[in-house]
Amino acid sequence: MIWQLDLLILTLVVVCAVVVINLKDLLAATVIFGVYSFMMCLLWAEMGAVDVAFTEATVGAGVSTVLFIAAILRTTRRSKD
Amino acid sequence: MKKLALLATIVTGALLIYGVQDFAPWGDPDAPASRHLSPHYIEKAVEETHVPNLVTAVLGDYRGYDTMFETVVIFCAGMAVVSVLRRPKS
Amino acid sequence: MMDQRTESCDIIIRMTVRIMMPFIQLFGLYVIVHGHYSPGGGFQGGVILGAAYIMLSIAFGLKDSTRYLSEKANAVMGSIGPMIFVGVAIVCALVGGLFLDYSALDKIIPLGPIEWRSMGIFLVEVGVGLAVMNIMLSLYWDLASNGEMEEGL
Numbered sequence: 001m002i003w004q005l006d007l008l009i010l011t012l013v014v015v016c017a018v019v020v021i022n023l024k025d026l027l028a029a030t031v032i033f034g035v036y037s038f039m040m041c042l043l044w045a046e047m048g049a050v051d052v053a054f055t056e057a058t059v060g061a062g063v064s065t066v067l068f069i070a071a072i073l074r075t076t077r078r079s080k081d
Numbered sequence: 082m083k084k085l086a087l088l089a090t091i092v093t094g095a096l097l098i099y100g101v102q103d104f105a106p107w108g109d110p111d112a113p114a115s116r117h118l119s120p121h122y123i124e125k126a127v128e129e130t131h132v133p134n135l136v137t138a139v140l141g142d143y144r145g146y147d148t149m150f151e152t153v154v155i156f157c158a159g160m161a162v163v164s165v166l167r168r169p170k171s
Numbered sequence: 172m173m174d175q176r177t178e179s180c181d182i183i184i185r186m187t188v189r190i191m192m193p194f195i196q197l198f199g200l201y202v203i204v205h206g207h208y209s210p211g212g213g214f215q216g217g218v219i220l221g222a223a224y225i226m227l228s229i230a231f232g233l234k235d236s237t238r239y240l241s242e243k244a245n246a247v248m249g250s251i252g253p254m255i256f257v258g259v260a261i262v263c264a265l266v267g268g269l270f271l272d273y274s275a276l277d278k279i280i281p282l283g284p285i286e287w288r289s290m291g292i293f294l295v296e297v298g299v300g301l302a303v304m305n306i307m308l309s310l311y312w313d314l315a316s317n318g319e320m321e322e323g324l
Contacts, residue, residue: 001107047107050210051136054202058218063307066225070315073324131289132207140212141292145271149256152299156253159306163246166318 005046013039024079030068037061188230195223203300207289213299220300221307228308233316233323242312242320245305252302259294 016036023029037060044053105112122139132138140148203216228236260271268275273291274284282290315323 051212051215054210054215055218058215058222062222063218063225063311066222066229067310067314070311070324074314074317129285129288130292131285132292134207134209136210137206137212137292137296141295142273142288145260145295148295148299149260149271152253152256152302155306156249156302159249159309162310162313166313167320168318170319170321 001046006043009039009043009046013043025077026072026079027069027077029079030065030072033068034061034065037064184230188226192223192227195226196220199223199300199304203296204293206296207292213296214303216296217300217303218307220304221311224304224308225311228311228315228323233312233320236323237320240308242309245309245312248301249305249309252298252300252305255298255301256295259291259298263291 013036016032016039020029020032020036023032037056041053041056041061044050044056105114109115122135122143126135126138126143127133130138130142132142199216199219201216202211202219203213206212206216224236224240227239259273259276262279263272263275264270266275266278273288276287276291277284280287312320312323
């Protein structure tokens with residue numbers, strides 16, 4: 001474990017999470033959420049849990065982004081609040 | 082209301098960070114979690130199942146019941162989405 | 172079979188997807204089969220296989236992609252997955268072992284009980300992969316087409 005790398009990835013995770021909550025454009029929020037998933041994947045891989053990292057990369061960043069985009073394009077793109 | 086939600090979030094986060102202090106260090110072999118069953122898996126898994134990847138051995142063999150119902154849960158979720166959303170052509 | 176919408180799709184995208192598709196599917200199969208030796212397994216490989224079909228649906232249009240995997244075949248394959256898992260478990264119990272104790276399958280095909288535990292994990296992973304692949308695909312189909320299966324994204 002390299003603590004500088006850890007700190008960088010953790011900071012990016014927190015920044016991505018805060019940005020996702022505050023964005024009004026849901027499509028952009030979905031893309032940032034994919035970035036968040038990849039950062040979590042890097043964090044798992046860096047801690048040695050390669051299987052969890054694999055699952056996070058395929059499900060979190062791959063399929064769930066597609067499903068979110070499909071749902072957004074069938075409903076509304078702007079958040080109400 | 083928004084300030085109250087922010088306060089609740091900050092207090093919960095502070096409590097969680099306070100709780101983390103009692104955790105065992107990362108990768109500690111003497112932690113309670115890695116003293117109970119983990120040594121048996123690590124020492125015996127390869128000769129008992131011939132699977133070098135311990136995660137697969139634990140998921141597929143030792144904890145097969147969990148994995149079975151995980152699959153059933155995914156199947157039920159898919160069926161629920163299909164039965165709610167799918168509609169025949171009118 | 173080519174409707175108006177598919178004709179207007181970009182030929183570069185269609186050709187790229189046509190070339191990439193077998194490699195992605197091969198990688199998904201590799202992840203399932205090689206799960207004993209490297210990170211991966213049924214769930215991850217199934218998601219990769221499902222993502223390959225989702226990519227096909229996006230590039231070719233939802234209507235045309237059902238020519239490669241029809242809705243009925245999708246539902247049948249998705250149901251066979253959990254049935255393989257539960258079936259292996261029940262067969263283990265029927266031939267005299269415990270529920271999900273793969274070494275009991277040695278009484279059907281004598282490979283040795285320890286080798287059968289490895290083989291049993293493989294059978295189970297194939298079931299998980301089938302279920303996850305088809306469930307992911309049907310989730311995408313129903314979300315993207317509003318449940319009508321007429322037009323995708």
